[in-house]
Amino acid sequence: QTEAEIRIWVADGIAHGMRPWFTKFCGVIHDPRWLRVVEEIYHWHWRSERYLRNEESLARVALVYSQQTAMFYGGPRAQEKVEQHILGAYHALVEARIPFDMVHDGLLNPARLSRYRLLILPNVAALSDEQCRQLRAYVEAGGSLLATFETSLCDEWGVRRKDFGLAELFGASFDGRVEGPMRNAYLRLEHGTRHPLLRGLEAAPRIIHGVWRLAVRPHKPTPAVPVTLIPSYPDLPMEEVYPRVEKTDVAEVYLQSFGRGRVVYFPWDIDRVFWEVLCADHGRLFANAVDWATNEARPVEVQGPGLVDLAYWRQQNSVTLHLVNLTNPMTMKGPYREVIPLPAQRVRMRLPGGERVRRVRLLVAGTEPSWRQQGEWLELTLPSIGVHEVVAADL
Numbered sequence: 386q387t388e389a390e391i392r393i394w395v396a397d398g399i400a401h402g403m404r405p406w407f408t409k410f411c412g413v414i415h416d417p418r419w420l421r422v423v424e425e426i427y428h429w430h431w432r433s434e435r436y437l438r439n440e441e442s443l444a445r446v447a448l449v450y451s452q453q454t455a456m457f458y459g460g461p462r463a464q465e466k467v468e469q470h471i472l473g474a475y476h477a478l479v480e481a482r483i484p485f486d487m488v489h490d491g492l493l494n495p496a497r498l499s500r501y502r503l504l505i506l507p508n509v510a511a512l513s514d515e516q517c518r519q520l521r522a523y524v525e526a527g528g529s530l531l532a533t534f535e536t537s538l539c540d541e542w543g544v545r546r547k548d549f550g551l552a553e554l555f556g557a558s559f560d561g562r563v564e565g566p567m568r569n570a571y572l573r574l575e576h577g578t579r580h581p582l583l584r585g586l587e588a589a590p591r592i593i594h595g596v597w598r599l600a601v602r603p604h605k606p607t608p609a610v611p612v613t614l615i616p617s618y619p620d621l622p623m624e625e626v627y628p629r630v631e632k633t634d635v636a637e638v639y640l641q642s643f644g645r646g647r648v649v650y651f652p653w654d655i656d657r658v659f660w661e662v663l664c665a666d667h668g669r670l671f672a673n674a675v676d677w678a679t680n681e682a683r684p685v686e687v688q689g690p691g692l693v694d695l696a697y698w699r700q701q702n703s704v705t706l707h708l709v710n711l712t713n714p715m716t717m718k719g720p721y722r723e724v725i726p727l728p729a730q731r732v733r734m735r736l737p738g739g740e741r742v743r744r745v746r747l748l749v750a751g752t753e754p755s756w757r758q759q760g761e762w763l764e765l766t767l768p769s770i771g772v773h774e775v776v777a778a779d780l
Contacts, residue, residue, distance in 0.1 A: 445500075474505055556650070580640075685697050705748075
């Protein structure tokens with residue numbers, strides 16, 4: 386591994402609450418180049434230790450991962466049917482600079498979920514009746530859900546249900562048909578609805594669809610649907626490549642309030658396709674759906690160029706914001722060759738309980754930046770980020 390690769394892997398792990406641990410197998414060191422890098426990482430970790438004793442994540446979004454879905458629904462095709470969905474959602478959240486945690490589907494109890502405003506279910510197909518009940522209770526109490534494709538269409542053993550276990554939350558029922566792989570299918574953006582789901586897409590009358598979609602029927606009329614279906618049409622021969630139907634009223638996203646929460650359901654593979662082709666429109670649509678469902682200001686806002694992974698933590702007498710610079714042509718691969726520093730980033734952090742800040746430090750740069758507190762918000766500008774920076778605010 387190169388120095389850049391070692392540093393980026395360890396920095397992102399530390400940012401999300403891990404502890405560095407390097408193991409050298411065999412008592413003979415044939416290549417000593419990594420030793421200096423590891424020594425520097427451990428020295429920095431030791432200097433910063435008091436700010437790494439995390440007691441609580443301040444993320445308001447959680448991404449649910451489901452081992453039972455991978456085992457009993459995905460099986461031999463788990464990479465396509467499960468992993469690509471969660472990887473796409475994961476990458477979309479990072480690209481949108483939304484701090485988030487991971488939650489196991491065996492931990493959907495109120496004690497675990499009450500800290501989160503939104504749960505994301507990326508094709509979590511296998512859910513038990515009890516898990517569906519827990520998710521309903523979560524939404525009724527004020528939480529929100531964002532679900533995709535076949536979420537809850539199977540029980541915990543992967544046995545197909547006649548309808549979604551979460552149909553009432555989705556506001557739609559499975560109509561018995563899976564369409565795909567689709568070619569030349571599109572999504573019509575209904576800008577007349579003025580829905581915030583379409584923010585940033587104002588110049589686009591339509592965008593590409595996914596590869597797989599479910600036929601679903603709404604429980605009640607939906608007159609102001611922001612995203613509708615333009616049905617698939619042939620991709621060859623060239624004389625046949627034109628849409629047969631320019632406009633339908635078939636909803637390709639379901640949005641509703643339920644109890645004290647909100648629910649977004651995409652009956653297609655928006656997350657999986659984003660992982661496969663990284664269509665910017667899908668990433669924008671997904672991030673807008675997250676913002677609409679959470680229905681509150683993000684706990685952290687970072688403005689500036691580049692791809693930055695965020696993690697926001699509270700310690701006993703401080704809060705820390707980790708910013709990991711993933712800007713690199715090898716972001717989706719292991720072999721980093723160099724670190725590409727980022728220019729200035731403007732940061733706003735919402736302080737828990739509106740507490741007062743006493744001091745702010747940058748733990749990697751080793752400096753104290755200029756900052757100001759505006760009500761419950763801490764504001765500052767980072768001049769640059771190499772691999773990693775940590776804003777530490779003493780409370």
